[in-house]
Amino acid sequence: MSTANKLIELAEKAREKGGVNLYKKNIEMVLSGLLITGNFWSIVDYADLPVPAAAGIVNTLLEEGYAFIDQNQDIRLTQKGYDLIKEYNIHPRKEYRCQACEGRGIPFYLDIELYRAFLQETKNRPKAIQDYDQGSVTPETTVSRVLFIDSRGDLQGKDIVVMGAEDDLTGLAIALSRKANSVTIIDIDKRSIDFDNEIFERLGIKNAKAFVWDLRKPLPEDMLGKFDVFITDPPETIAAFSAFIKRGISLLKDEGAVGYFGLTLRDSSIYRWREFQKILTGEIGVAITDIIQDFNNYITWDYHKETKAYELAPVKKDPEGIWYRSAWYRIEALPGFSRWNGVISDEDLYLDEEGSTT
């Protein structure tokens, strides 16, 4: 019993430091990650935790003498740390991700023409900026999204709306596939909108349009109930998540219509996931058909050093490759779903104790 208590004690200390709920298993996962890497951002990735939580754990391990920072600014286990790992029978995190499809189950290169066209057209894409909480996914992620949607019967002949996060250029990729009946893209960032519209005009893509809209405001009435599919990347506070998804639902034509969105364990905890899931299945009344972890891989943003996440990091060293990932959700609207198109307040969008990368 004494062994269990040591990890629980660490979880309690880390909870105070990180300000986020934590349990024994989280400590295990960080220790498991430390057996593979010393880079803080890679540990966040392995441990599947919000940055403040991972920082709280690493800081606690440093303070309690289980770990130290070496001359390369890497986090290393001390002898005391290795003893702890032995005592608890903790093993290095195993990685079996499929090399072919990057673990998504759908390889982006199965539509190599689309992938090439997307890369070609997006060479000069606008850079992600902090003003709009942007962080672009890899081109492989964007193209995989299109193939995933197609594989579920949600692309061909469908009316699709992309609500925000067009820095990922998902709307553009859908339009380039030329399979949807129509593509409507709304985003607050004029740069993405202009970028898309220029391509649509140049390539003669007539069934796609993009326009600037602040998604905090209700959408134009004539859009409600007009779409088969919405795609979004909701903010991850409970109020804003709920409002974004409800706004998406309000755009759907009828039951059987679907929504896609990303959700992280980097800016939300598993506790909050449960709240989101209760809201989706209860209040909003949809069924969740898919949750694919690590589907969305993000390119580290240029403004990384200006984020709360960077500030919280116990070591100021750059990430090594991709560390920020999100899960890909698909939801299906069932009969009786209700429309909502109200105002989302700034308060709803504010950073809370779990969010840190915006």
Added chain:
Amino acid sequence: MSTANKLIELAEKAREKGGVNLYKKNIEMVLSGLLITGNFWSIVDYADLPVPAAAGIVNTLLEEGYAFIDQNQDIRLTQKGYDLIKEYNIHPRKEYRCQACEGRGIPFYLDIELYRAFLQETKNRPKAIQDYDQGSVTPETTVSRVLFIDSRGDLQGKDIVVMGAEDDLTGLAIALSRKANSVTIIDIDKRSIDFDNEIFERLGIKNAKAFVWDLRKPLPEDMLGKFDVFITDPPETIAAFSAFIKRGISLLKDEGAVGYFGLTLRDSSIYRWREFQKILTGEIGVAITDIIQDFNNYITWDYHKETKAYELAPVKKDPEGIWYRSAWYRIEALPGFSRWNGVISDEDLYLDEEGSTT
């Protein structure tokens, strides 16, 4: 508007025939499947529907003259059917499943030693029988489950319990990996239990044990709270699902412990999925971390012709390859989860209007 009504009308007619809730999108998916295959079981697979629902739709299409049965006992579209497809802009279902990992994101061959050992040891495995509602998954599925569990930090050094469905031999595969701290297998079928125990004894696997237990009965008190991971394949009526998962939860040590199980859209509708998800996140109080569609592929069982599904099929032709798949769920217990270890009545387990393959 007249176009939308035609599909809705078909959905209403099919709903009466199939006794299961249906909407427009379901009709679309069956028509989309008919553009690729004439085999009823493959259509069920493409359309992701309970068998009674798919049968209801196909029977409606036959009666209304949109489809006919050809001399090979395949279902074919009539000219009227093709006109409908054109009118609604319906396209053949697209398939982008990764060939390397069979769409699971984790290729079974990344532990080729385990795969070989599993095949070697299971050459003479007991055949699936109807008495216990069995239907075995492919060996690739079983091995992929082990790798998946390992990749989430839920295998190495963990105490694992497999509750029922050991005709899949998941418990055996976990034991063969030699990575868990302990493996406990309980199943009603003495054949699987004896099969496992013989192998454990022969190979000198000391940390695994299997014993016969009827999961309708409460588990022995000394098992409660002793495991890090439970794996099960719950019956898909609401009452039995809920009881099975709660029973699994009662075995878990603490928060952060996890459960894995399969859930189909063949014996449950998407409506019921939402109910399951509400029960999981609300009443049971866990978070859902993963839902991977089509993770579990089933070998068509020998007793297929004795099932309600076969009886419901509009055409009595054998399946072509795998048609029965289920999604793989992972859930995480959060603080405050409660234990339940009561009795599950036979009534709870009975077939209902959506189930048909047992």
